[in-house]
Amino acid sequence: MAAISREEVAHLARLSRLAVTDQELDRLAGQLDVILQSVARVGEVAADDIPPTSHSVPLVNVLREDVVVPGLTRAEALSGAPDTAEDRFRVPQILADEE
Amino acid sequence: MSTNVLPTYDDVVSRYEPVIGLETHVELGTVTKMFCGCPTDFGAEPNTQVCPVCLGLPGSLPVANRAAIEATIRIGLALNCSIATWCRFARKNYFYPDMPKNYQISQYDEPLCVDGYLDVEVDGELVRIGIERVHLEEDTGKTLHVGGATGRIHGATESLVDYNRAGIPLVEIVTKPVPGLGARAPEIAKAYVAELRDVIRTLGVSDVRMEQGSMRCDVNTSLNLPGAEWGTRTETKNVNSLRSVERSVRTEMLRQAMVLDGGGTITQETRHFHEDTGDTTSGRSKETATDYRYFPEPDLVPLAPEPVWVEQLKAALPELPRQHRARLKTEWNLSDLDMQSILNAGAVELIERTVAAGASPEAARKWWLGELSRRANADGVELEAVGATPEQVAKLQVLVASGKLTDKLARQVLEGVLAGEGDPEQIMAARGLEVVSDTGALTAAIDEAIAANPEVAEKIRGGNQAAAGVLIGAVMKTTKGQADAKTVRELVLARLAS
Ligand SMILES: [Zn+2]
DSSP, X not given: OOSSOHHHHHXXXXXXXXXXXXXXXXXXXHHHHHHHHHHHHHHHHOOTTSOOOSOSSOOOOOEEOXXXXXXXXXXXXXXXOSOEETTEEEEEOSSOTTO | OOOOOOOOHHHHHHHOEEEEEEEEEEEOOOXXXXXXXXXOOTTOOTTXXXXXXXXXXXXXXXXXXXXXXXXXXXXXXXXXXXXXXXXXXXXXXXXXXXSTTSEEEEOSSSOSEEXXXXXXXXXXXXXXXXXXXXXXXXXXXXXXXXXXXXXXXXXXXXEXXXXXXXXXXXXXXXXXXXXXXXXXXXXXXXXXXXXXXXXXXXXXXXXXXXXXXXXXXXXXXXXXXXXXXXXXXXXXXXXXXXXXXXXXXXXXXXXXHHHHXXXXXXXXXEEEEOTTTOOEEEOSOOOOGGGGTOEEOTTSXXXXXXXXXXXXXXXXXXXXXXXXXXXXXXXXXXXXXXXXXXXXTTOHHHHHHHHHTTOXXXXXXXXXXXXXXHHHHHXXXXXXXXXXXXXXXHHHHHXXXXXXXXXXXXXXXXXXXXXXXXXXXXXXXXXXXXXXXXXXXXHHHHHHHHHXXXXXXXXXXXXXXXXXXXXXXHHHHHTTTOSOHHHHHXXXXXXXXX
């Protein structure tokens, strides 16, 4: 039983707005399956008395004060953008036809 | 879909029961963003309040804003919620350019505040709206769609993005589903949002301005037959005024009834509300919670609000709007009905400020519910936008109380205030509207009136005081209405008594 189906990979690709070919789907589904099965083996080791861990450091409440820290200038902010217009980041059409 | 005609509202509520739910987003008024030190000023030039964290640049790390956490806990406490002793932020993954990281930091199954309620007064009756959760997340950037019709996303060829708003702390307040409201559902939905707005404004944690988008509502509506299970709900987005909250519930109830009457089924979907027509239209199909692939945010450590801190915040909560209104009602010595008419007129704060500026509660109430309400209605504006400030109204009333203006003259001065001619005293001077209190001038006018009406004067001398009206009228005419009628009457009677 595969940990992830080819359909699930296709669905994930669509959510990530990635165009994936049929060949790539075959390949990626296989690779992701290996990764997920390996991770699942770690889960088998965890006994009931081990709580799920989301953070590796035993800290809580790391907060900052509400004080302005200078950020980037607009020129700096836009310098890494593939394209800009009207002082904004310019991105391709957002909704494809099916939506 | 059916080809039925839209049923009437009365018909719908006689056959179906609505269930509503509201999700309200409130942008907090913190100085800086949720996870970085960028400023949050409204209306700044595009992409001038950004940094590596809120642009999602590689290697940057978020740190939570203490003031935003505190504000959220205070909102939770004001809404009678329990505050989590331990909770985490979560990543909500979606690929859309309004968030440059391709995820939004939010809270998922561990919100900061849970299980509260807000009591809402509707026509003097208390309705308790359950609060499911209050959680904290970050706002998204603003996208400008280019190439489509009128800035709409459909048909756009490209989008331009400003990330100034991305990362501003956003509190989401979610009600429990509210059944059993019947025909009053739209009205109660509106009253809830209004009360929530007042609570949050009282806490001072947001300017809660719906027209500027710092408070936004999504409205869930479903219909079911009496005794049946709840129906499928739709979620109406873009509901950005109190009036629209009410209209959107009503519109959706009517639309769903039409579909159900025609034998159709309701699709669980997002619908968009259009301010201009009051209609809703189907939006893009909603990604499901699974599609968002929430997981605990690894870049932020958990929150564990100290119970002592929470207790301190609770003890320091200000007087909330409902208690405040109850206190004013007592202080102003009002009946339930009087208080209700003030509330309906949206005049509580205006009257309060007018009283604070020196007017008596009775006089302040008289001006705002009388002359000014009539004017606001005639102009089709909210009372607070009528064009007179509480300070000006108070000034006017002080002038009346000190005898410098009669009620009639005061109304003329108010005309001037509403016409933007300045403060009451300036207008009095400019329009020459002061009460004629110069006894010499009044005596002359009275003598003139007596001379012109000898037979009336004779009647008064004979003891018929009611006849004085004719002479008073004549004097008021000579003084162009700028004399105090009561003073004139006294002077007339005194003159003819000798
Ligand atoms: Zn930033």
